[in-house]
Amino acid sequence: MAATFQTRDRVGVVVVTGALTSVSVDSFREQFVGWWQSMPEIRYVVVDLSDVDFLDSSGLGLLIALLKRVLERGGDMKIAGLQKKVRMVFEITRAFKVFDIFDNTNEACKACG
Amino acid sequence: MRTVLHVGAARSWPAAFGFAPWPLVPLGNRPFLEYWFELSVDLGVSEVYLVLDEGAEQIETYAGDGSRWGLRLQYGFHRNDCTPLSFLQRNPEQWRDGLLFLSGPLFPRRLTDSRLLLPDVDGWYWHEETNGSCCAMCRDAASLDALLAGAAAPARTRSFQELGLALTPMESVKNFFTLNLQLAGGEMSRYLAPGYGAADGSCVGYNVILPPSAEVAPSVILGNDCSIGRLASVGPCVVIGNHVRIDRQARLDHCVVLADTYVGQRVELREKIAAGNRLIDPEDGVVLELEDTWLLAQMPPAGTSWDAYRAAAGWAMALLILCVQLAPFAICYGVLRMRGRGRLERRRVYGRRRRIGWLRVFRPSDGARNSFLVRLFYALGLDLTPRLFGAVAGRWWLCGHEPLRAPEDQALRDELTAYFPGVFSYATARNNDAREPVVADMEARYYVRNRGVWEDLQILRNTLTGRLRSVFTGERNL
Numbered sequence: 252m253a254a255t256f257q258t259r260d261r262v263g264v265v266v267v268t269g270a271l272t273s274v275s276v277d278s279f280r281e282q283f284v285g286w287w288q289s290m291p292e293i294r295y296v297v298v299d300l301s302d303v304d305f306l307d308s309s310g311l312g313l314l315i316a317l318l319k320r321v322l323e324r325g326g327d328m329k330i331a332g333l334q335k336k337v338r339m340v341f342e343i344t345r346a347f348k349v350f351d352i353f354d355n356t357n358e359a360c361k362a363c364g
Numbered sequence: 365m366r367t368v369l370h371v372g373a374a375r376s377w378p379a380a381f382g383f384a385p386w387p388l389v390p391l392g393n394r395p396f397l398e399y400w401f402e403l404s405v406d407l408g409v410s411e412v413y414l415v416l417d418e419g420a421e422q423i424e425t426y427a428g429d430g431s432r433w434g435l436r437l438q439y440g441f442h443r444n445d446c447t448p449l450s451f452l453q454r455n456p457e458q459w460r461d462g463l464l465f466l467s468g469p470l471f472p473r474r475l476t477d478s479r480l481l482l483p484d485v486d487g488w489y490w491h492e493e494t495n496g497s498c499c500a501m502c503r504d505a506a507s508l509d510a511l512l513a514g515a516a517a518p519a520r521t522r523s524f525q526e527l528g529l530a531l532t533p534m535e536s537v538k539n540f541f542t543l544n545l546q547l548a549g550g551e552m553s554r555y556l557a558p559g560y561g562a563a564d565g566s567c568v569g570y571n572v573i574l575p576p577s578a579e580v581a582p583s584v585i586l587g588n589d590c591s592i593g594r595l596a597s598v599g600p601c602v603v604i605g606n607h608v609r610i611d612r613q614a615r616l617d618h619c620v621v622l623a624d625t626y627v628g629q630r631v632e633l634r635e636k637i638a639a640g641n642r643l644i645d646p647e648d649g650v651v652l653e654l655e656d657t658w659l660l661a662q663m664p665p666a667g668t669s670w671d672a673y674r675a676a677a678g679w680a681m682a683l684l685i686l687c688v689q690l691a692p693f694a695i696c697y698g699v700l701r702m703r704g705r706g707r708l709e710r711r712r713v714y715g716r717r718r719r720i721g722w723l724r725v726f727r728p729s730d731g732a733r734n735s736f737l738v739r740l741f742y743a744l745g746l747d748l749t750p751r752l753f754g755a756v757a758g759r760w761w762l763c764g765h766e767p768l769r770a771p772e773d774q775a776l777r778d779e780l781t782a783y784f785p786g787v788f789s790y791a792t793a794r795n796n797d798a799r800e801p802v803v804a805d806m807e808a809r810y811y812v813r814n815r816g817v818w819e820d821l822q823i824l825r826n827t828l829t830g831r832l833r834s835v836f837t838g839e840r841n842l
Contacts, residue, residue, distance in 0.1 A: 272655075307656040308628075336652045339643055343659060345632050 254279055256286045262363045263293040264356055268302040271310030280313055287320065294326030295363035299356045301332025306340050315349060327351070329359040365462030365503065367404040367412040369397070370448040372468050372497075374418035377537050380651050381622055381639030385419025386469050388426060389540060390622065392547035393558045393569070393587045393605055395426065396471065396534070401433045402556055403472045403529075406479060409464060410435055415451060417442035432775055448498070453512050463508060468497025469534040471543055474554040476528050490521045491531045499524065499531050541637055541646035544620045548585050548601045559588065566599075569606065571809045587623065589781075589813050607663055607781070626661040670816055671784075677817060678762030681824070682755035682787065685745075693749040696741050705732035706741075708750060713767035714777050715759055715785055720770045724750035743831045751787040763820035765808050766791035776805055782812045793826035 252275035257264045263286075271279065287293075298314065300306070314330070321328040330350045333341060341347050353359035375386045383389050387397040404412055412435050416423055420441060430437030440451070448467040452459065470491065488502035488511055501524075502508050524531055534540055547555075550565035559569035564582035573591040574580065580592070581599035587606035592598060597615045605623030610616065615632045622639040637644040640662035643652040654660045700706050706728035715721030726747035728738045741747060754760045760767070764786025768777050777783060790807040811819070 307654065308658040309656075335645075335648075335650050339636075339645060339650070339652050340654075340659070343631050343633060343636065343643065345630065 252279060254282050256282075258290070258293065259360055260364070261293060261295070262360050263287075263290060263296040264299060264360070265296060266299040266302065266356075270305040271300075271303055271313070272305065272307045273309035276309045276313045280316070283317055284320075294321070294324050296321050296326065296328045297331050297353075297356055297359040297363065298328060299331045299359075300337055301334065301355070303337055304334060306337045308344070311340065311344055311346055314346075318350065327363065329353060329362060331356045331359040365407065365409050365464065366459060367400070367409045367464040368415065368452065368459075368466070369400055369412065370415040370451065370465070370467040371417050371423075371442065372415075372448065373442075375469065375535070377535070377540070377649070380537050380644055380649060381637060381642055385416075385423055386534070387423055388419070389534075390603075390605060391471065391534075391540070391543055392552050392555070392603060393567070393585050394555075396469065397423070397427065398433070399472055399555060400466060401427075401430070401435060404464065405434055407464060411438070412436070413438050413440060415440045415442055415448075449512070449514055456508070456512050459508055459512075460505060462503040463501065463511070465498075465500045465511075467499070468493070468495070470497050470499050470531045471534050472499075473530045473532045473543070473546070474528060474551075475525070475530055477554050478528070487522050489524050489527065491524050493533050493535075495533075495535060497533060497535075537637065537644060537649045538646045541620060544603045545601050545618060548583060548603045550583050552583075552585060557585075559586065570806055571813055581617070588809055593629070609663060624663045626657070626663050628657070628659045628661075631659055674763075674815070674817055674820060675761065678786075678820065679756065679758075682752050682762045686749065686752040686756055689744070689746060689749045689752065692744055693746045696737065696744075696746050700732075700737060700741060703732075703737075705729055705735060705738055711767075712770045713785065714770050714773070714783065715767065716761075718777060718783060721759065723754075723767050726750075739834070743834055745828060745831055748787050748792065755787050761786040763788045763823045764815070765789055765811055766804065768808075773804075776808060780808055780812055782815075783808075784811070784815065788820075788823050788827045790823065793823050793830060 252267065252269035252271060255266045257266070265283065267279065269275065318328045328350070331353045332355050333352060341352070351362065353362065371385070371387055378384065378386050378389050388395045391399065401412065412430060414423065414427065414437055416439060424439060427437055452465065470493070488500060488507040490500050492498040500511055502511055532543060534543060552567055553561065553565055557567040559567045561567050562582070566583045566585065568586045569588035569590065571589045572586050575592065575594050577594045578592045579597045581597070584599040584602045584604070586604050587608060589607045590604055590609070592610045593612035593614060595613045596610050598604070598610065599617060601618045602616050604621045605625070607624050608621050610627045611629040613630045614627050616627070618635055619633040620637045621627060621633070622637070625638050625640055627633065627638060635646065637646055638660055641654050641660050643654060643660055644650070706726055708724045709727045710722045711725050712720060713723045726741070732738050751760055755762050761784045764784030766789040767785040790811065
């Protein structure tokens with residue numbers, strides 16, 4: 252799993268690559284928290300999962316924990332670019348009701364505006 | 365009339381949920397093949413030829429000689445150089461009395477609830493799919509000759525719809541899903557329904573645990589040995605296979621859950637197929653293998669890790685009870701034999717590892733059933749002493765299933781996922797020799813699911829105390 256962090260018009264874009272599972276969540280959490288604390292001006296975050304081929308309940312739990320952290324700052328977190336298999340996990344865990352989900356990062360960034 | 369079921373070439377789509385031969389793929393929690401057996405029986409056919417290919421061994425193990433359905437099954441094996449038609453042409457005399465022929469996965473979907481009747485008309489019924497699956501039926505010699513000659517669409521061809529049958533291809537995961545939902549949606553009543561049928565079109569199997577807070581919206585098909593968690597919601601249009609556990613607050617509608625699957629807490633299944641740890645989208649056949657036991661998982665065989673403890677504890681307890689009972693048994697049985705009040709008889713039963721063995725059963729003579737000595741013999745559990753010898757010798761468990769009779773109970777023995785013939789059982793605890801097949805079936809399945817040291821202790825306690833009480837109350841029904 253690898254993650255890159257960018258900023259577009261005061262919206263943080265996190266691009267995740269690989270599988271987001273119990274093996275990789277700790278590493279991702281540390282990277283995200285470090286980046287989030289270093290960017291106090293950012294309130295909206297888009298997590299781009301278009302390169303994530305698998306996600307399990309640990310990965311989903313982490314996304315929900317990160318959403319909570321973002322909401323505490325008064326912002327919001329959007330999810331973009333779900334692959335079919337990741338989308339199926341979102342469907343069976345009812346995560347669709349928790350996150351705003353967009354087809355791609357551009358649409359998600361626009362919704363943050 | 366004879367039926368020929370030509371399985372034909374293997375299909376790849378059942379591999380999506382771990383099935384090799386498509387004839388055993390479950391529709392409405394019954395293998396596909398059974399619907400054709402049922403149709404054959406309805407049409408008065410008793411001889412069925414199965415021409416097998418992939419998974420032949422599994423199918424043969426499942427179907428056996430066909431006596432479960434009242435059929436005589438014969439087997440043949442598909443050869444690549446032999447088409448279904450050439451198979452029929454090899455020995456046309458066999459089909460002179462009439463032929464029902466199926467090649468490929470065509471589901472005989474019934475259009476009404478009424479029983480199918482074979483019309484007494486000439487001509488032949490014919491249905492063919494573009495991929496080569498076909499079904500034909502004829503009764504007269506001229507039609508058979510035309511069929512075997514490979515005549516294409518003759519004027520005398522009739523449609524199976526005249527018989528109330530819509531032959532539906534099952535060539536993809538989506539077909540499989542749609543057919544299952546049609547059955548769960550109320551069509552199951554047109555067939556022999558598995559388990560208990562309800563007025564709302566639902567079918568519920570044996571040993572289903574359903575707490576009051578769980579919601580079941582009709583119509584659903586629930587298999588045997590299932591447990592639904594608290595606050596879970598199941599239905600409508602849900603097919604759940606055998607040995608499935610739905611955890612708390614899960615929500616299922618318009619979905620299929622195949623056998624031996626665990627569905628995790630709060631999981632929502634809609635328009636999906638769950639098979640063990642696989643989640644399948646029927647629309648495009650995408651398979652997601654989840655290595656996550658919080659969401660979906662393959663159910664482990666129930667309670668296997670405790671069986672070794674049960675065996676050890678049971679053996680020690682059997683030895684102890686035998687030591688206590690040995691002298692009273694010798695005295696009481698000696699007196700009973702001398703007075704001609706009863707004797708031990710041998711009964712053929714299925715023993716451990718499902719081998720046929722002999723069980724010693726005490727049989728009182730006709731006039732002695734209510735004598736005090738016989739009642740005392742039962743009350744002290746001395747009729748079970750010969751079985752205790754077997755338990756100490758390792759032939760029986762101390763507590764378990766009432767040994768199933770051979771060969772009468774073969775079907776039940778084959779269906780049980782585990783079998784523990786024991787000295788003490790729910791039957792001995794009931795203190796009643798009457799044996800209702802449905803009760804025996806339910807008890808056997810319940811024990812497989814709920815067996816454990818605590819359950820064994822309860823069986824032991826209920827047997828011993830119930831029998832002791834009966835000597836004074838005379839409750840025992842001999």
